[in-house]
Every structure is written in C-alpha cells, then in structure tokens.
Amino acid sequence: MNEQEKLARFEGEMLPLMNDAYNLARWLVQNEQDARDMVQDAYVRAFRFFSGVRGETSKAWLLRIVRNVCYDHLRKRPIHSSDVELEKIPDHSSPETELQSKSDIAAVRLALSHLPEDFRTVLVLREMEELSYREISEITQVPIGTVMSRLARARQQLADSLKQMREKDLV
Amino acid sequence: MTCDELHEHIDPFLDNELGLAEAQKLQQHLEQCPNCESLYTSRLAVRDALQKPEMRFLPAADLSDQIHGELLKQIRPPARRAWRLPSFEFPSWVLPGLAGAAAVLLLWFGSTIFLTANRTSDGFVATVTGQLVSDHMRSLLGNHLIDVVSTDQHTVKPWFAGKLNFSPPVYDFSDQGFKLIGGRLDYLGDQEIAAVVFQHRQHFINLFVWPKSESTGFFDTSLQKEGFNLYGWEANGLTMWAVTDAAPDTLKTFVDLQRQKQTGTEP
Numbered sequence: 001m002n003e004q005e006k007l008a009r010f011e012g013e014m015l016p017l018m019n020d021a022y023n024l025a026r027w028l029v030q031n032e033q034d035a036r037d038m039v040q041d042a043y044v045r046a047f048r049f050f051s052g053v054r055g056e057t058s059k060a061w062l063l064r065i066v067r068n069v070c071y072d073h074l075r076k077r078p079i080h081s082s083d084v085e086l087e088k089i090p091d092h093s094s095p096e097t098e099l100q101s102k103s104d105i106a107a108v109r110l111a112l113s114h115l116p117e118d119f120r121t122v123l124v125l126r127e128m129e130e131l132s133y134r135e136i137s138e139i140t141q142v143p144i145g146t147v148m149s150r151l152a153r154a155r156q157q158l159a160d161s162l163k164q165m166r167e168k169d170l171v
Numbered sequence: 172m173t174c175d176e177l178h179e180h181i182d183p184f185l186d187n188e189l190g191l192a193e194a195q196k197l198q199q200h201l202e203q204c205p206n207c208e209s210l211y212t213s214r215l216a217v218r219d220a221l222q223k224p225e226m227r228f229l230p231a232a233d234l235s236d237q238i239h240g241e242l243l244k245q246i247r248p249p250a251r252r253a254w255r256l257p258s259f260e261f262p263s264w265v266l267p268g269l270a271g272a273a274a275v276l277l278l279w280f281g282s283t284i285f286l287t288a289n290r291t292s293d294g295f296v297a298t299v300t301g302q303l304v305s306d307h308m309r310s311l312l313g314n315h316l317i318d319v320v321s322t323d324q325h326t327v328k329p330w331f332a333g334k335l336n337f338s339p340p341v342y343d344f345s346d347q348g349f350k351l352i353g354g355r356l357d358y359l360g361d362q363e364i365a366a367v368v369f370q371h372r373q374h375f376i377n378l379f380v381w382p383k384s385e386s387t388g389f390f391d392t393s394l395q396k397e398g399f400n401l402y403g404w405e406a407n408g409l410t411m412w413a414v415t416d417a418a419p420d421t422l423k424t425f426v427d428l429q430r431q432k433q434t435g436t437e438p
Contacts, residue, residue: 003246011239018235019227026228036234043238047245048302049360065361072356072363075334076318108220126186127221133188152182158221159213 010050013058014043020059020129021066027124028070030113038073042066056138060131064139067121074117111161119154126151172200177207185214304397306357307377307414310366316375317353317368327354331365337409339365339380342432349376349425369425374417376425383410393419402426406433 021042026035042065056064112120118140125136137144172180177200183189184197201208220226310316319330328341334356343351349369357366362381369376383405392403400422401414411429415422 007242007246011242015235015238018238019229022230022234023227032231035228036230036237039230039234040238040241044241044245045358045361047242061361068358068361068363072358075356104220105223105225108223108226112221112226123221127218128227133183133186148183148188151186155182155214155217159217162217
C-alpha cells in the first residue's frame with residue numbers, strides 16, 4: 001500500500017467520523033478554535049499509526065486519540081475554568097413558544113459544561129455518541145466498572161445542578 | 172431487589188447493559204417503589220435532554236478540507252521537513268539549544284519494535300523513529316518542551332504519578348553536567364509516554380519512558396537517525412530511549428549515569 005492509497009483508505013474510513021470527533025473535542029475543550037485544532041491533531045496522529053488492523057472499532061479508536069489529545073491540551077492550559085459563564089446563558093428574546101425548549105437546552109448545555117472532564121467525557125460518549133460501556137472503557141482507558149460509576153455520578157450531578165438552576169431561577 | 176441494589180443498577184438498566192434477569196427484578200421494584208420510580212424518572216429526563224440533537228456541536232464546513240490538507244502534507248516529505256521556527260514565544264534558551272543542535276531524546280518504548288526490525292517491519296520502524304524525531308523537534312519549538320518546570324526530582328516524579336499508570340525514574344545529574352529541567356507528557360502513537368528533560372550545556376535531552384511490552388529483549392541499542400543519536404535500553408520493567416544530537420560519548424555518559432541510579436534504587 002503506497003502513501004496515496006493509505007491516505008485514501010484512511011480518509012474513507014475516518015473522515016465520516018469527523019462530526020463525532022469534533023463533538024467530543026468541542027465538549028472537552030469548550031471552544032471552537034481549540035476543538036478544530038484538537039480534531040486536526042488527532043487525525044494527523046491517527047494517520048501516522050493507521051494500519052487497518054485494530055482490536056476495536058474505527059470510531060472507538062479515533063475517539064480515543066481525540067480524547068487523549070484534548071486531555072493533553074487541557075493539562076497544559078494554565079486555567080481550567082470553563083469559558084462559559086452562568087450569567088450569559090438565558091436569552092429570553094425569543095418568542096414565547098420557543099422559550100421553554102430553548103432555555104432548557106441552554107440550561108443542560110451549561111450544566112454539562114460545568115461538570116468535571118471525566119464526567120463530561122462519559123456523558124458525551126454514552127448519550128450523544130451512543131457507545132457501549134465496553135467502547136467507552138476502551139476510549140477512556142478505565143475498567144467498565146469505572147465507566148458505570150462515572151456515568152451514575154455524572155447523571156446525578158447533572159440532575160442536581162439542573163435542579164439548583166431552576167430553584168435559583170437562572171433559567 | 173432492594174433500593175440500594177436498584178441505585179447500583181439503574182444506570183446499566185437505562186443503558187441496556189443489564190442482564191435480562193436483573194432487568195426484570197429492577198422493573199418489578201420500580202413498580203412498587205415511588206422513591207426509586209422518581210429516581211428513574213429523573214435519570215430519564217437527564218438522558219432525554221442530553222440526547223436532543225441540539226446538544227451536539229457541529230464543525231464548520233471547511234474543517235474536513237483543512238484536515239485533508241494537513242494529511243496531504245504528511246505524505247509529502249518535503250513539506251514535512253519544512254520546519255518552521257515560530258518567531259515568537261521562544262524562551263531565550265531555546266535558540267542556542269537549536270543552534271547547538273544538541274538534544275537527547277530518551278524514549279521509553281514498546282521494546283520489541285526495534286529488536287524485531289527486519290525487512291517486513293522496516294516501514295513500521297521508520298514510522299516510529301520518524302515520530303520520535305518529530306516529537307523531539309516539536310519539543311524544542313514554542314513552549315512545548317516542559318509541562319512541569321522543576322530542577323527538583325521530588326517535584327517532577329509526583330507530577331508524573333498523577334498522569335501516568337507507570338512511574339518513570341527521575342534523577343538530577345547536575346553535578347555530572349546533566350541538569351534536570353523538567354518533564355512533560357508525549358505520545359508514541361496514541362500511547363502516552365513520559366518525557367524527562369535534561370540540559371547538558373546548550374543541549375537538551377529528552378528521556379522518553381514507557382512500560383516494556385511483554386515480548387521484550389531489547390538492550391543497549393545505539394543508533395543514529397536524521398542527525399540525532401539515540402540510545403535505548405530497558406530496566407525495571409520500563410523501556411527507555413535516549414536520542415541526542417550531542418556526541419555519542421556524551422549520550423553514553425548520560426545513559427550510564429541513569430543506569431547506575433536505576434539499578435538497585437528502583438524496584
């Protein structure tokens with residue numbers, strides 16, 4: 001397989017997964033430009049080690065690389081606080097009918113963006129990417145039991161903070 | 172099923188990861204227990220909210236073109252060798268370091284790679300060593316060299332402990348002319364590896380370390396690649412690679428110091 005053929009095979013297999021890769025990166029690094037950089041880095045890294053032989057699915061393999069690149073980036077960033085601020089979220093200028101569902105989504109986004117990285121990761125992989133515990137375990141490199149307990153704590157924490165936001169009338 | 176058991180199983184139940192028998196027991200409990208029923212309802216609400224398509228972020232339309240462009244550069248050697256040195260964000264000591272063109276990369280590798288190198292795996296070896304040299308070059312650009320800046324081995328070692336599932340040896344050899352200046356995480360493929368960074372006069376040494384793979388047998392391998400000297404060895408269940416553009420005997424001195432320390436002092 002020469003380099004051109006390798007590239008064609010790689011892109012055929014991996015580029016369809018770009019939206020998934022971007023969604024994970026965007027939720028982890030929390031801004032658009034960094035997320036783009038992360039996805040690009042991950043693809044370059046994946047290409048170097050692409051052989052077509054793997055013990056996991058293409059999606060799990062790629063997302064594992066994306067997750068590692070993002071975590072590496074987050075560790076190097078001096079400030080870990082999220083760029084999203086509580087005050088910024090509700091925009092009540094929309095028509096009555098849309099208000100409810102729009103602000104719900106804003107609230108959930110906000111709550112999720114404030115969860116610890118490990119919790120955000122499992123929720124994105126499970127609820128948005130619809131991956132199995134086994135795949136999530138491969139991506140995050142922790143045992144399945146840990147995936148399970150992280151999901152439980154992440155959901156609980158998310159439910160709690162949504163409840164808090166409603167009580168404080170933030171949304 | 173008790174309430175405690177239900178709490179333990181509610182998430183795998185929700186995720187269809189629970190066995191049929193357990194799932195039936197859980198279902199029965201839910202029908203009789205309003206408290207657990209409300210926990211379940213709350214979990215469902217969270218899940219439904221997260222699964223809304225609006226929760227996903229979509230990339231801008233040009234991202235795939237940009238990635239394709241980057242990938243093309245990977246298969247065009249001249250483009251890849253065109254190292255651009257950023258004109259800013261340079262610590263003052265990096266330039267002399269580059270000018271001196273002296274750095275040691277110590278790489279702790281999956282050790283079978285080089286030992287089993289033969290015709291069929293030449294391409295793979297080239298990929299790996301290419302990446303190491305590339306990691307090394309990258310480490311000297313911008314502010315990439317060090318994540319934890321410290322000349323104290325008791326600061327650097329614990330820093331790694333929180334990030335890797337193995338413990339790289341970290342010693343300072345200032346007295347012998349190899350000063351510990353920090354550490355960082357790097358990659359070999361998608362595996363995270365440790366890089367311990369030393370300075371010898373104007374030269375930098377990256378010591379790359381990772382757990383030795385099962386089928387091992389890689390000892391004392393010295394080689395040159397693209398102007399760098401590399402030295403690999405194994406000790407205490409770890410594989411290490413040193414790469415430098417300093418003279419081979421300088422590298423050997425450094426490696427010997429490392430090995431003396433590691434023998435007997437690490438489990």
